[in-house]
Amino acid sequence: MADRQASILEAAVRVIARTGVRGLRVEELAAEAGVSTALIYYHFKDRAGLVRRTLAFIGDRAAGYTDEALEDSEDARAVLIQLLLGELQDIPRVRENSIAWGELRASAIFDGDLRAPLAESTRSWSRDTAEAVADAQAAGLADPRVVPLDAAERLTALVEGLSERWLSGSLTLDRARALLTGAVDAELGPHPAPEPLAPRPA
Template sequence: MTTDRRTAILEGAARVIARRGVRGLRVEELAAEAGVSTALVYYHFKDRAGILRHTLEFISDRAERYTADEEGPTGPFDPRQELERSMLLEFQDRPEVRENSTAWGELRASAVFEPELRSELARAGLTWVHEVAALLGQACPQVPAPVLTASAERLTALLEGLSTRWLSGALSSARARELMRDAVAVEIGHLARRWAVPEDASRYGGHP
């Protein structure tokens, strides 16, 4: 029961942040959204900073669960397919995905004014970059780690920018996925050519 209520509070916090932004988060409104008392919110998270920190962790974990157990039509994806899939599935027209992406964007934007969030956001962002770099490394095993990290930073930064445009209605989900797919192909094709990865670069969207 305690775990269920804690989860309900975090789910409520994600909804409130997505709807009203970090500055609009009030413990009283959060308690009402989660169906608990304000005392219980403080019991689990101590203060507003604790709520924000744990909500960031919650939405990061929830994003990882979008496709955690999915496989391709004939079995598991190869590394390149897995990378593309993980990027494209951030542009799903599902309420949970849109809420998660909106809340992440609000948390990142708020770090301009709330320095206490910066280290947590940096940590979460670095974890994401490392996950993307690991997939790039499986697709292009001869590429040095620092180069993979730089490539992952470009891809994740682009995804965040495309996500903002998608959520605001400036891009359709189909167009956002198309642009993201092209970016993955360009990055892997560039790495394959520059570092003489033995696989055919055209397989990864490269050009001779």
């Protein structure tokens, strides 16, 4: 993606987070991005195309910061937890992404054109999470009876709800993160104790 398109999409996320999808005006976006309205129409054709591309951009950006959160993970179960906790971080791009995602999801109730791309983004997130659940099972760190996609859909839905409660001030971030970590334990079963080390020969 060209740098100019990326900067327009970053500005679109900020505007949607601030004013909602219905409040997104191409003129306001142009001012926010420091470009002409003609350039926005050149890259995105129309407002609907801009909104769809912004939704895809939010998904790509979320993948970037959740990947960053995985760098310190030690095992497959920790990878799953960090993948989910990556959505609950008090940094500007995560907050903007989460707020804009919530606005787009709410708008899809009334805007049929948004439903298919939103559903695909949600399925992609659920599939990635289900793979992490399956990896934890393969490593012996999760109950093998758990259906990975079922667990993934429950956990990602919980992330969305906890994120909204945190962002609206109904929950502290620490509480939201603790509840999410507890939900992973409830879904996967208790984290198995490490194998005891074999005694050293005398």
